[in-house]
Amino acid sequence: MSQRPDPDQPPASGTGARRPPDPSRRNARSRAAILGASLQLVGEVGYARLTIEAIAARAGVGKQTIYRWWPSKAAVLLDAFTENGGEPGAEPAIPDTGDLAADLRAVLRATADEFSDPAFEAPYRALAIAGAQDADLSREFDARLAGGGIEVYITRLRAARDAGQLREDVDLRLAAEMLTxxxxxxxxxRRGPLDHDFTDALVDTVLAGLRPRG
Amino acid sequence: MSQRPDPDQPPASGTGARRPPDPSRRNARSRAAILGASLQLVGEVGYARLTIEAIAARAGVGKQTIYRWWPSKAAVLLDAFTENGGEPGAEPAIPDTGDLAADLRAVLRATADEFSDPAFEAPYRALAIAGAQDADLSREFDARLAGGGIEVYITRLRAARDAGQLREDVDLRLAAEMLTxxxxxxxxxRRGPLDHDFTDALVDTVLAGLRPRG
Structure with a gap:
């Protein structure tokens, strides 16, 4: 519990320090090692068995280093997932080609492919589980998901509604929830396979209920 | 770790034993106390902080008694939830009045009311979290949910399809997943309120996509 001279926060990036040993650079290396170790380990042992101790051992740091920067294993994973390329296919918006069905089919197919990749799936599942237990974490996870949140669906559906492709009175949030x-x-x-047949049928059936009436 | 003469399984009910002390009855009392304590505690501290030790203390039993009968806290909760009236409004089937929309609105309104009751919500959330981490538990939870699983929706939707109220080619499982x-x-x-406005709109929008085409 002794006070240490290290800064409370690791640096976001190198900021012009010159002389070795460079504590900023060392902290950045430790931070990257911790985030990488957390993603590896959650894929190996699952969220329930993931511990700060194991992350520290894998990253080659002391566990106090982790506790100085993050309050929990969920917080480590949240940074790891949202900063470390945990969302390879995510885009900040759903493309708008003018063909709503094609655009939604494409994004949900890509999402299904992502969720078939254990390197993506394991930390996402861990964060969903952590979020189900912690409302604050759930909100932060949603807010930091570029393209993974529901807002990108609402935006695309709104454009389709404004183009007359959906009913004027469509509930955009409900429609987005019906897709996700x-x-x-x-x-x-784990109720069934996340394949393209499923996502295509989901898009088509949801849109069938949202089209302008006859 | 010493061997004890107690049976491995608690009795399902009293089976004619006469003389006090009756180990069957004592076991049944302990079992009920453990199940009740697990439901109380998960509501108080959440699933992540729920421990076998705390359940044992609240129930007034040794923790070895719990470990003799259940492999995990999730297994205790599963029995508690499915045997101890954890599903007050659940019916083995969705009523069929002939009016599909009315029947689905009623069952989803009742479900929304259940999920607004912390005594129901907390163990259900715990089991959903445990199931997300353990595929076997997830399957067992689904199988033991009288009325809570997806099959009751499929059954009701099939009857509507056979009555000509839904398209002949409707994907019944997908339709049920769109409702649940x-x-x-x-x-x-925790993306929004679980109120009747939400469930009614959900039913109506899903069914709009499943009706026979003009």
């Missing part, structure tokens, strides 16, 4: 909720449930509760 | 998935996601990820 069945996928989320099938994935998290 | 958005609810599950909104609840587990």
């Amino acid at each position: 909720g069945p996928f989320f449930q099938r994935w998290l509760a | 998935g958005p609810f599950f996601q909104r609840w587990l990820a």
Whole structure:
């Protein structure tokens, strides 16, 4: 519990320090090692058995280094997942080619492919589990998901509605939840395969209920 | 770790033993106390902080008694939830009045009411979290949910399809997932209120996509 001269926060990037040993650079290396170790380990042992001790051992740092920077294993994973390329296919927005069905089919197919990749799936599952237990973490996870959150669906659906492709009175948030909720449930509760047949049928059936009436 | 003469399994009910002290009855009392304590505690501290030790202390038993009967806290909760009235409103089937929309609205309104009750919500959330981490537990949870699983929706939708109220080519499983998935996601990820406006709109929008085409 002794006070240490290290800064409370690791540097976001190198900021012009010259002389070795450079504590900023050392901290950046430690931080990257910790984040990488957390992603590896959660894929190996799952979230329930993931410990700060194991992350520290894998990263080659003391566990106090981790506790100085993060309050919990969930917080480590959140940074690791959102900063370390944990979302390879995510885009800040759903493309708008003018063909809503094609655009939604493409994004949900890409999402299904992502969730079939254990390197992506394991930390995402861990964060979903952590979020289910911690409302604050859940909100932060949603806020930091570039393209993974529900807002990108709402934005794309709004454009389609404004173009007359959906009913004027469509509930955009509900429609977005109808696209993401069945996928989320099938994935998290392992209710069936996350394949393109599923995502295509989901898009088509949801849109069938949102088209302008005859 | 000493061998004890107690049976491995607690009795399901009293089976005619006469003389006090009756080990069957004592076991049944302990079992009920453990199940009740697990439901109380998960509501108080959440799943992550729930421990076998705390359940044992609250139930007034030794923790070895719990470990003799259950392999994990999740297994205790599963029995507690499915045997101890954890599903007050659940029915083995969705009523069939002939009006599919009315029947689905009623069952989803009742489900929303259940999930607004912390005594129901906390153990259900714990089991959803445990199931997300353990595929076997997830399957067992689904299998033991009288009325909570997806099959009751499929059965009701099939009857409507056979009555000509839905398209002949409707994907019944997908339709059931469209009714339950958005609810599950909104609840587990705390994405919005689980009120009757939400469930009614969900039913109506899903069914709009499943009706026979003009």
